[in-house]
Amino acid sequence: MYKFSSACLRQWATVFALRKHFTSHFTGFVRSAKLTMRTWDGTKALLPRVRWFNLTVLTVTPAIWLYGACTTTLRGSTLIWSIVYYAITMLGITAGYHRLWSHRSYKASRALQYLLILMGSSAVQGYTDTPLDPYNAKRGLLYSHIGWMLVKPTTKPGYSDISDLQKDWVVQWQHRWYFIVAALMGYVLPAVVAGLGWNDWWGGLYYAGMMRMTIAHHSTFCINSVAHYLGESHYDDRKTARDHFLSGKLRSATHHASCYHNFHHQFPMDYRNATKWYQYDPTKWFIAACAAVGLASNLHVFPDGEIRKSELSMVLKALKKVQDSIRWPAKAEELPVVSWDTYQEQAKKRALVVVSGFVHDVTDFVDQHPGGKHVLLKRVGKDATAAFCGGAYDHGNAAHNLLAMMRVGVLLGGIEHVKTITPGERLRIVKVLE
Structure with a gap:
């Protein structure tokens, strides 16, 4: 599992945090698989930079799931539990590590903070589409999806102020007791619930544990990759983040409700990723519900007029392209x-x-x-x-x-x-x- 540390909350994300030794340098990037693997010399130069622990986690977890799929029948109750626990896990990332601790888009009560820190595992934030970005989408789909986590960096990442996280008692508590918390929440709890609930201990481990974990990994990774390749830029096209319904569904109840990923990159301090109440954004609904019962407060909302300006600028830009394609009368x-x-x-x-x-x-x-x-x-x-x-x-x-x-x-x-x-x-x- 990946070690969650306060030093990595604003920089990058996976679903489960790595050891502190590895996460302190968790900005690994390669220009692309093609560039580094063209020759044997290039391969030899790449091997010393491989993060073997990360590679092991990202291969062993799905391998155990596949073994379980071949040896243990997936029961209906276990499948439902896996889906529910997946949503819980990802809400911990989105509502907790991302919108609360990374972007401070709202305030949470101490009880909600503990709940979120148990639910989630890692955070996503970086310097988008620049050489300082640990998962720069301009370096290719494979690189931005997973390659940046598997290879040590060749450049120094951009600076991010995390002094507030270092002083956050809840975050530091999670950091000190991470291995116990990670083991209980990642492996023990899904197996125990399925075991005590309907006597499916191994199914709970294989499916609610390993399957959920693998899907959560790659659902999160899709935000660094797919959400920067598919869709449209409704607020700002100078960055690669896109709005697309499919990418949002790939990460249901997750990080950005990513069908509005372009909105998030334009207005990161907004607790929402979709301005209308009916637009698909489970994290927004969760935070709003917490606020309704007194568990959350100070929900930040970007001024509506400024949002509409950004939206209008992109509409006009799209219309300008249509206009330029039409033949007009002579002046x-x-x-x-x-x-x-x-x-x-x-x-x-x-x-x-x-x-x-x-x-x-x-x-x-x-x-x-x-x-x-x-x-x-x-x-x-x-x-x-x-x-x-x-x-x-x-x-x-x-x-x-x-x-x-x-x-x-x-x-x-x-x-x-x-x-x-x-x-x-x-x-x-x-x-x-x-």
Whole structure:
């Protein structure tokens, strides 16, 4: 199991803490498996950096589970207990080590603190997407998922102030008695509950213990990996954290309700990861419930207006991409300026009409005009502004936008006084701030 220590709470996470000797350097990273394993020399250089204890834990635990799966039948009661205990474990991480101790997003009573510290095992926090980040998502999916925990670092990790954790009596109590607490909560309790409850001691150990532990490990790891690869950035796309329903389900009742992982990276001090009460965030509901019964207080909420600004900026950025993919009408300064006489002369050769100071070539549209081509033809060579803008028919936005695409010139003495902007251009995004 992994040793939980106050010195690692803000930096990184696994489900069960490692020995203090290992966690004091728990920032292991490799550029990628491909880069380090290309040659035999690279392999030899990698081997001394392997964290064998971590590797052992992450292989032995699932191996014992698989052995149990082959030798012990999974009973329905044990499966339910495994699921319940998984949720309890992960709430300890999310509501406890992460949102309480790592981000101080709320205050908890002493009783709730003890409960959370027994429920959880480790915390997740680092310097995202930089060389100082112990699980930098930009170094690859495999690296950010598990590779950073298996190899000793080649760079010094970023600084994180944990002085408050070093003074926290509950955290230090857990640190002093970790091995006893870890053994009881990780191995003994799941087996005892299944054993005394329905006489399934081995099933409790294999499934509620090892299976739950393995799934909890990789569910947590998915936040460092999958939640940075799948989904969309609804609040800030400068970081790799994404919002995705699937990644949230992969870590049900866990770390960030990770379908809103991008929200967490933008507003880490908020006790929520989803602003609406109905949005999937079990940890938010748990903390709110604790507050309702007096076990939690001072629930931090980021100002709604600031959240909406971040959300709006990303909406506008997405709309800007759509806008740039659309063909827009020619601007007045891009068109030739023609006199009234020239306009009328040209109108004898093709169907030209003037609307709001612009000369439009409607030749290809005559037969498609909803009101019949005769309505359009009798306006050729004339100023049809009054008729088009309500005199004959009050045309809608689509008609105005379509007509603008037929611009071929500017009438001398006309457009200088009539500043026409099509409905499609009135809310046009001119610039997106980066």
